[in-house]
Amino acid sequence: MMRLWKAFSLAALRVLMVVAAALVAMTALEAQPARPRPLLAAADLRPSTSLDGQWNYSIDPYRDGMGGFHGGSAGTGHRRYDDVDVSAVTAADPLALYEYDLDHSPVATLPSSWLTHDPTMRHYEGLVWYQRRFAAAPIAGMRQFLRFGAVNYSADVYLNGRKLGHHEGGFTPFAFEVTGLVRKGDNRLVVGVDSERNPASVPPLVTDWESYGGITRSVSLIETPATYVDDAWIRLGRDGRIAVDVTLDGAGAAGQAVRFAIPALGLKLDGHTDGAGRWTAHIPAPRALHRWSPDSPSLYDVTVEAGADHWRDRVGFRTVEVRGARILLNGRPIFLRGICMHEEELGSDPTRAITPAAARALLTEVKTGLHGNFVRLAHYPHSEVTTRMADEIGLLLWSEVPVYWLIAWDNPETLARARAMVAENILRDRNRASIILWSVGNETPIGDARNAFLGTLADDVRTLDPDRLVTAALLTGRKEQDGHAVMVMADPLVAKLDVMAINTYNGWYTGDALADLPKIGWQTPADKPLIFSELGADALAGFHDPATKRKFSEEFQADYYRQTLAMAAKIPNLVGMSPWILKDFRSPRRQHPVYQQGWNRKGLISETGRRKQAFDILAAWYAERAKALP
Numbered sequence: 001m002m003r004l005w006k007a008f009s010l011a012a013l014r015v016l017m018v019v020a021a022a023l024v025a026m027t028a029l030e031a032q033p034a035r036p037r038p039l040l041a042a043a044d045l046r047p048s049t050s051l052d053g054q055w056n057y058s059i060d061p062y063r064d065g066m067g068g069f070h071g072g073s074a075g076t077g078h079r080r081y082d083d084v085d086v087s088a089v090t091a092a093d094p095l096a097l098y099e100y101d102l103d104h105s106p107v108a109t110l111p112s113s114w115l116t117h118d119p120t121m122r123h124y125e126g127l128v129w130y131q132r133r134f135a136a137a138p139i140a141g142m143r144q145f146l147r148f149g150a151v152n153y154s155a156d157v158y159l160n161g162r163k164l165g166h167h168e169g170g171f172t173p174f175a176f177e178v179t180g181l182v183r184k185g186d187n188r189l190v191v192g193v194d195s196e197r198n199p200a201s202v203p204p205l206v207t208d209w210e211s212y213g214g215i216t217r218s219v220s221l222i223e224t225p226a227t228y229v230d231d232a233w234i235r236l237g238r239d240g241r242i243a244v245d246v247t248l249d250g251a252g253a254a255g256q257a258v259r260f261a262i263p264a265l266g267l268k269l270d271g272h273t274d275g276a277g278r279w280t281a282h283i284p285a286p287r288a289l290h291r292w293s294p295d296s297p298s299l300y301d302v303t304v305e306a307g308a309d310h311w312r313d314r315v316g317f318r319t320v321e322v323r324g325a326r327i328l329l330n331g332r333p334i335f336l337r338g339i340c341m342h343e344e345e346l347g348s349d350p351t352r353a354i355t356p357a358a359a360r361a362l363l364t365e366v367k368t369g370l371h372g373n374f375v376r377l378a379h380y381p382h383s384e385v386t387t388r389m390a391d392e393i394g395l396l397l398w399s400e401v402p403v404y405w406l407i408a409w410d411n412p413e414t415l416a417r418a419r420a421m422v423a424e425n426i427l428r429d430r431n432r433a434s435i436i437l438w439s440v441g442n443e444t445p446i447g448d449a450r451n452a453f454l455g456t457l458a459d460d461v462r463t464l465d466p467d468r469l470v471t472a473a474l475l476t477g478r479k480e481q482d483g484h485a486v487m488v489m490a491d492p493l494v495a496k497l498d499v500m501a502i503n504t505y506n507g508w509y510t511g512d513a514l515a516d517l518p519k520i521g522w523q524t525p526a527d528k529p530l531i532f533s534e535l536g537a538d539a540l541a542g543f544h545d546p547a548t549k550r551k552f553s554e555e556f557q558a559d560y561y562r563q564t565l566a567m568a569a570k571i572p573n574l575v576g577m578s579p580w581i582l583k584d585f586r587s588p589r590r591q592h593p594v595y596q597q598g599w600n601r602k603g604l605i606s607e608t609g610r611r612k613q614a615f616d617i618l619a620a621w622y623a624e625r626a627k628a629l630p
Contacts, residue, residue: 149217253277292316316433336576
C-alpha cells in the first residue's frame with residue numbers, strides 16, 4: 001500500500017511539475033510583445049496594386065449590418081459584406097428585400113476621413129461601410145496580401161463575401177493574406193469602419209484632437225513569392241557594426257540562402273536562415289559610410305535577396321544614446337530644437353490624408369522656417385509617408401502610441417491593445433533613422449496600475465528596439481519655495497525611461513503672470529536628460545491686442561514664448577523641446593465661438609499656414625541654440 005501511495009505521489013508530483021512548467025512558459029509568452037503576422041516590413045516599397053481611389057460608402061449608425069435588432073445575426077437584406085449584386089437579385093426576384101446597395105451608394109476618394117465626404121458627416125461617430133471593386137490576375141504559386149496603412153478606429157474586412165479579420169487601432173498598419181481568395185477578374189472588398197471608442201479603448205473616449213474616422217491611409221494588394229522576406233531590420237550599432245536581422249515566411253523559410261547588400265558601398269553579406277527562417281549577421285561599417293544626421297541626411301538603398309524574393313528599403317545609419325544628462329547623436333551631444341505636430345495637412349478643411357507633398361510642406365516649416373531638427377509626432381503613430389520624409393530631409397522624430405489621459409489601466413484587454421500598437425508602430429518604422437525616441441504615454445495620472453501598465457510598454461520597447469531611447473510625456477507637481485514656484489518631477493516612471501519629458505503650460509493653464517515665468521524653478525533628477533515635450537498658448541492668427549495682451553491674441557502668445565524660453569534657458573539638463581504645436585488643428589473640445597470654433601489655436605501657424613508672431617520668436621531662439629550646439 002505504501003509503495004502504491006509513493007508511486008501515486010511521484011506521478012502527481014510529475015503532473016504538477018509539468019503544469020508548473022506550462023504556466024511558466026505561458027507567463028513568459030505573455031511577457032513578450034505581440035508581433036503582427038503578416039508584418040510585410042517596408043510594404044510601401046514593394047510592387048503592389050493600389051486600391052486607393054473611388055470607394056462607395058454607406059453609413060450604418062445603428063450597426064444594422066453587424067447584427068439584427070433582436071440580438072441575432074444580420075439578415076440577408078442588411079449584410080453589406082455579402083458578395084451579391086443587389087440590383088440583379090431584386091430585378092430577378094421582386095419579393096427580395098434589400099435595405100442597402102453599396103454599388104449605388106455615394107462615392108468618396110480614399111484615403112480620407114468621412115468627415116469631409118459630406119457636410120452632414122462632419123461630426124459623425126460610428127460605423128461606415130466602404131466598398132471597392134477591383135480587378136486582379138493572381139499568379140499561380142505566388143501569395144497575395146491586402147495591406148491597410150491605417151483604418152480609424154477599428155476595421156472588419158471582407159473579400160468576396162468572406163471575412164478576413166478584425167483590426168483595432170486607428171494609426172498602425174495591418175495585413176491579411178488572401179492567397180486563394182482573390183479571384184481572377186472582378187473582386188469585391190468591403191470594410192466596416194467604426195470610429196466609436198469605449199472606455200477600454202486606446203486612446204480613450206475623450207481626447208483633444210479630431211477623430212477622423214475612415215480609411216485614412218493607403219490600401220494595396222501585394223503579391224510575393226511563396227517564401228518571402230516578412231521582416232528585415234537594418235541598423236548601425238553603437239559598436240560601429242551594421243546589424244542585420246531577417247525573418248522569412250513560407251514553406252522554404254528554413255535553411256534558405258540569404259544575401260544582404262548595400263550597393264552604393266559595395267557591401268555584400270551571404271548566409272543561411274535557421275530552422276525558424278531567421279538570419280542574423282553583423283559586419284563592420286565600411287569606412288566610406290556617411291552617417292545620417294539632420295545636417296547630412298544620408299540614405300542608402302539596402303536589399304535582401306532570399307530565393308525568388310527581392311526586398312528593399314532606404315535606410316540611414318546613425319547611433320543615438322544617453323550619456324549622463326545628455327543625448328548623443330553619432331557620439332556627439334545634440335540639442336533637440338523641435339515642435340509638436342498632429343497628422344493633419346495644411347488647409348481649411350483637412351481630412352488626414354498625408355501625401356508626400358503634404359508631409360514635405362509641414363516638415364519644411366520646421367526645418368527651414370523654425371531652424372528645427374526635431375519633431376514630436378503627437379499623439380499616435382503618424383503615416384509612414386511622414387517618417388520617410390523626415391528621413392529624407394533630416395529631422396529627428398519622437399514617435400508615440402495614443403496612451404493618453406484616462407486609460408483603463410487595470411483592464412488586461414486595454415493593455416493588450418496598447419502592446420499591439422507599440423509592436424505595430426516599432427516594427428513598421430524601426431528602419432527609419434529619423435526616429436530616436438519611442439514614447440509610451442502622454443499626461444497620465446500616477447498610480448500603481450498605471451505604473452505597471454506603462455512599465456510593461458517600456459519593457460516592450462526595449463525588447464523590440466534596444467537601440468533607441470524610451471520616453472513619456474509626464475506631468476509635474478508644484479510647490480512654493482523662497483517666494484516663487486518650483487515644479488517638481490516625482491513620477492516613479494522616470495526610473496523606466498532614458499529621457500524625461502514634461503508638458504508645461506505655466507502662464508496659460510495657471511494663474512502665473514508671464515513676467516514671473518523665468519523665476520520658476522525646476523526640481524528634476526539631475527543625472528537624466530530632460531525635454532519639454534509640450535509648452536504653448538493659444539492665439540487666433542490675425543487677432544491683435546497690443547495694449548492689454550489678452551489671451552488668444554498674437555501678442556500674448558508671443559510674450560508667453562519669450563518668458564517660457566527665458567525659464568527654459570536656466571535648466572542645466574534640458575536637452576530639447578517640442579512646443580505645442582506647429583499648426584492649429586481641429587479639436588471638438590475647443591468651442592469658443594470667436595477664437596476657437598472647433599480648433600486648438602496653439603499653433604505657431606494657422607491651419608492654412610499663416611505664421612503668428614511667436615513663430616519668429618522661437619525660430620530666432622533656435623537659430624542661436626544651433627550656433628552653440630548642433
